[in-house]
Structure formats: C-alpha cells, structure tokens
Amino acid sequence: MKKTALLTSALALATALPAAAQNLTVFDYSGFEDPAFHQSYIDTHGGAPEFVFFGDEDEAFQRLLAGFQSDVTHICAGSVPRWQASGIIEPWDAEQIEAFETLNADLVGQDVLSGSEDLYFLPTDYGSTAVAYNADELSEEDVTSLEIFNNPAYAGRLSIPDNVDDAYALAYLATGVTDWSDVSDAEFEAATEWLRGIHQNLRTYWTDPAEISQLIGSGEVLAAWVWNEVPVAMAEEGFNVGFSRNTTEGSSVWLCGYVNMVEGAGEEAQAYDYVNALLSDASAGPLLDSGFGSANDAALQALGAEALEASGLGEVTVPVLAQLPISNEQRERQAEAFERIKAGF
Template sequence: MSNPTRTARLLAGAALAALAAGPALAQDSDLLVFDYSGFEDPGFHPDYIEANGASPTFAFFGDEDEAFQKLQSGFRADVSHVCAGSVTKWQESGLLEPWDTSKIDAWEDLNPELTGQDVTTGAEDVYFVPTDFGSTAIIYNEDDVPAEDVASLDVFLDPAYAGRMTLPDNVDDAYALAYLATGVTDWGDVDDAEFEAATDWLRQVHPNLRTYWQDPAELAQLVSTGEVQVAWAWNETYPTLTEIDFPAGFQRTAEEGSSLWLCGYVNLASGEGVEDKAYDFINAMLAPTSTDALLTEGYGQANQAAMSEKSQEELAASGLEEIDAPVLAQLPMSQELRQKQNEAFERIKAGF
C-alpha cells in the first residue's frame, strides 16, 4: 500500500517547502485549503466535487510550525489542516474563527473521544473539527519478542532490549506514551507531579533507545532489518510490514493502553474565499463517501457512524479496530503544557 502518510506532515522537506507559498493546482478558486501533501486526493472529498464541479485549490506546507509562521506572516487561506496538539497555539494567536457546528452535517455523528466534548450540547465555541486519526502503539517482531514482553509499556525500560528500541522524534507521541506508562489517560488536566513523572519515565527510557525515528519509512526499515525489535509506532507501519510478510505484531492492548493521534481542520480568520464552501469541504471530508478512501491510505475517519459500518477485520488490517484497553486521545492541550513538554523532550534527547 502506498500512503500519503504522516511522513509528509513532519518531514516533507525542501520539495514541499517550495510549494508552500502558493497553490499546487488552480481548481475551485473560491476555496483555498492549506494542507499536508496527499490530502488533495479527490477521493477524500468527492461530495465537494459533486457540489462545486472541482476540488478546492490547495496549497501545501511541510509541517505545522512552517504553516503557522506563513500564516502569521500574512499568507491567506480559508481553512487549514492541523493536528490537535497545535490548535491552542493557533487559536491564541488570533489566526482562527470558530466553526458553526449547525452547518456541519456529521457533527453529532463525530466520535466524542476525538472532539473532547459532548457534540450535542454546542456549549462552547468550536475551533477544531477532527477529520482523520490513527492509533499509536507497540510494533514488535513476533519471532523474537514474546507477547508477554509487550504486555506492558514498561518493555521500553527492559534492559533485555536495550539498543533495539525506538520512539518517535515527536513530542506529542512521546509524551502520550509516557503519560500512559505513568497512569495518565487524559492529558487535558495534567498536574506538575504527573508531568514530572512522565518526564522522568522518558529520561529512563532514553539510554535504551537505538534512535528516535523521524518518519514511517525509516521505522519500517529499522524494524524489517532487525535493528529494532520494539517501537512506539503509528498504525500505518503495521500494514506496511505485513505486506512484506514481516512477522509484525501491533500491541494496542498493553496493560496501560495506547494512544490516538488526530488531525482536522480549522477555519482561518484571514480567509477571503466563499465561507459556505469551507463547510462544503468539511462536510465532504466527514461524509461516508470518503471513509473508504481515507481507510485505504491508513487514516480513520472521525465520523463514528460511518466508521461503524466497517467490519472489525477491515479496521484491524489498519490497526484501528475497537479495543478493550485505556486510550489516551491526543486532544488539544494548553500552550503552557505543550511548551514544557517541548523543552523537556529536547533536553532528554540531548542526554540531560
């Protein structure tokens, strides 16, 4: 399976940076979507095309920091893709205006674990509408690693695997793991003691790591060659390895649980396009007509009603089946906590 993966989100590099200043293809000029490369796939928004005769116009960024800086510098777009951890920063900067959830057809069908609220109440302004998500859990070599060894996230502290483990070079994913390992399943109200416990856990894990992986292609290579036997990994790595007949296990039901990353769209206050078409686009991304295309590329869809139509076998093939274990949803967090995590993670990676 060839995926426009989260690799493009984090490490698109110079090629995407060259595209970021302007649209890739001039299509429907009434809506400019600022996005990760790959999400211009017409299969992700067929209802928009049916309603408007063409896809929106897309412009691309390499990562969210780049996108934020460009928007702060005056680049204008109507909506932007962003992952949940960045939303608070974008909102507090004044870049966003709230969505009118009464215009989002699937709003009451969204998975409440991904919205972080009861979507039926409409009690607060909504700045982030989740559209796509994935799981993060333990990938391991079933031939060499007994299942009982990955029954707990403390496998990352096991000296038997020292030098043969890896974590993502991504602060949100790393801290999601550390919070789970230290008993926290909701990072929305983490206190100082919980933050310090998670940080200490990551500091203990650091000497056991071979490396911090930076993209799924690198991770798949590390695991398939035997250099790494245990990894904290995005779900897309699992089908990548099984397709080459590698004996990969994907442990989402460790005692302490696993996490869900999620991304979605924000409504940019600077947008000069047709506002109704922003809602056409969000509705298309969340429509059942887009579910299969997203799953084929390794993404879950936030429309819980549409996802419930898929069999557990279909979902399991992508590492997205229902599980009976704790799940930490990587929802928006306070900017203060995000900054603390960033600073601590950089110190840990530097050996301090």
C-alpha cells in the same frame, strides 16, 4: 465590438475551467490530497482544491503568522489552544457540517455537541499510537508492557516518534496517567524522568512513517511507538509486523481535524464543501484503508469491526489516553523538556 468579443471569449474560457480550480487553499500534511478522501468536492466543483504542504504544525503556524494565507488548515488537537489564542482561526458553523450529528462525541466533546462552546476545531480523522514490533524476532509476549522501552536487552533497537505529544502520551501511560488534561507537577516530572530513562535505549527518534517502517522491517529496530498507519502499510508490503494496542499500561489515540482560517481568500462555501466531503460516508472507507479513522462515527462503524481491527482501530481492553487539547503552558513545558532529553540532558 472588439471589446465585447474579448469579454465574451474571456467569460466562455472562465466557465469552461473547473469551477473549483485553485479557489480554495488547503494547508495540509502530504498524503491528504488523495482524491478519494474528498471525491464529492471534486464532483461538485470540477476539480480539487489547491494543496500546500507543511512538515509539522509548528512550521505551519509560523508560516501563517508570517503572512501565508490558507482557507482551511489540518492540525491535531494538541495545537488548538495556541492557534485559537493567536486569533488566526474562527469557529465553524455546526449547522453547515452535514455529519455533525454523527460525529464521535469522544472526539468532539460534549460541550461542543450541546452547542455551549464554539466549534474552533472540526475533527475529521483519528488514529491510535501503540507498539509495533518485528514479529520475526519478537513474540506478542515480548510486548505486553510499555516497559519494553526500558529493557536493556533491546538497547539500541527501540524507537519513539520525534513528536512531543506522542512521546508524552507514552510516558504518561507508562507512569500510570491515562488523562493528561490536568496532570500534577509530580506526574509531569515522573513522565519526564521516564522519557529521560529510555533515551539511552533508543536507536532513533523517528520522524517519518516510511523511515520507521524500514527500520522495523530490516530488524534494526525491534519495537517502536508508532501510529497505526505504520503496521498497516508494512503488512500490505508483506512484512511480518505486529501491533500491540493492549499493553498493560494502555495505548493512545490521537485526533486531527481542520480549522477555519480568519484570513482565507477563498470562498467560505467551498471550505464547508471540502470538510463535508472528508466527513462523508463515501470517504470513510478510503481513509480507513490508509489507516485513518473517520470522525463520522456512523460511517466508520458501518465498515465493520473486522475492517477497524485490520487498520489498528479495533476495540481495546486497556486504558486509552486521548491526545485531546491541553493548555499552552503544559504543552510548552513538555516541549521544552522533550528537546532537552533528545539533546542528552
């Protein structure tokens, strides 16, 4: 009788707790825990998943290889080949992705949409990288070319991200390459030399959006290669900041999404509920307000051209380099060269 009562009490307590509680673990960048990004998941399960944060994807990768378990992990497209080769991720079932038919084809890839390849990487959010500038000190005419980073007049007052993908996207564009999927040795060397050439002009390699926002806002940095969320946040705080996506050589688009972990301990159904919440129509607005474009193109376009332009995701008339997955060999070659350049070699 006593045991039965205890079991009954335990069952009542369990059913009184939020259904989702901590049953799904999301390994992510800080900021994506915003409830507005996955409200339908919360509504369905009575609570948010457990979020664990990492600083960068190399750190995340090493922690997972060392035994940390997550159910879904947020990474960007450039990391996908290495993660797939490692065997720690498995394909998504496209039939369980509610917005699959309205995903942006340029972000997913035609092979995946046609069903001829497995969906190892599910795009959920994207943004642009271009030149932000202190509009109190520079005019739009001053930032019509990426060669601003080579201008000795601005030496010590320029910055680019401490991020190999963004750095090489900039360098390839500056040296005439708009598709990095199959660059030649000569194109790689030209981009590397360009990065080496601007090193002496840089105030810093920024690592955090708040850091570069402060540097631009104070006038310490006049122009920087940044993600579109930076000028959006700065404008909201009252800074006079410009964002030039139509530089002569072009601008870049980065792409991130979620991978399905092989060793996840949570319920697989909840993993699908989570990514479906992120890709829902209701999440597109909150994501855009934070500077992120939803990969659900129908939901994003429904917000209107004015909203897209205000968030730095409007249409451009210049070449765009999409930071889509590249081979492990190319990424490692770029990473090694970038580390040497930052060290002064």
